[in-house]
Amino acid sequence: MANQLAKPEILLQRLAFIALAILLATILVVVGVHRVRVSEPYVKNVLSLTGDPVQGNAIFQMNCAGCHGWQADGNVGPSLQGVSKRKSRFGLIHQVISGDTPPMPQFKPSPKEMADLLSYLETL
Numbered sequence: 001m002a003n004q005l006a007k008p009e010i011l012l013q014r015l016a017f018i019a020l021a022i023l024l025a026t027i028l029v030v031v032g033v034h035r036v037r038v039s040e041p042y043v044k045n046v047l048s049l050t051g052d053p054v055q056g057n058a059i060f061q062m063n064c065a066g067c068h069g070w071q072a073d074g075n076v077g078p079s080l081q082g083v084s085k086r087k088s089r090f091g092l093i094h095q096v097i098s099g100d101t102p103p104m105p106q107f108k109p110s111p112k113e114m115a116d117l118l119s120y121l122e123t124l
Contacts, residue, residue: 056120
C-alpha cells in the first residue's frame with residue numbers, strides 16, 4: 001500500500017518540477033527578448049536621451065492628434081491617456097515606429113523627437 005501512495009507523490013513532484021522548469025524558461029525568454037530589443041541601436045539611442053514634453057506635445061499635435069485627438073483622448077485612434085502605465089517605453093517606441101497595428105502608419109522620428117514624444121506620452 002505504501003508503494004501505491006508513493007507513485008502519485010512522485011508524479012506530482014515531477015509535474016511540479018516540469019511546471020517550474022517551464023516558468024523559468026519563459027522568464028529567461030522574456031528577459032532575453034527585452035535585452036535584445038533594448039540593445040537595438042535606435043531604441044538604445046532614444047532611451048539614452050532626455051525628452052522634452054513640450055516638444056513632444058508639438059510632435060504629437062503634428063503627427064498623432066488627427067487620429068488620437070488633440071488631448072490624446074481618442075478619436076479615430078484609441079485614447080492614449082495613461083498609455084505609459086500600460087506599455088513600456090520600448091513598447092511605445094515599437095508601437096510608433098513599427099506600423100504593426102494598421103491603420104496606424106509607420107512613423108520613425110529622429111531619436112531626439114522620439115525621446116520628446118515619449119516624454120509627452122508619459123505626462124498623459
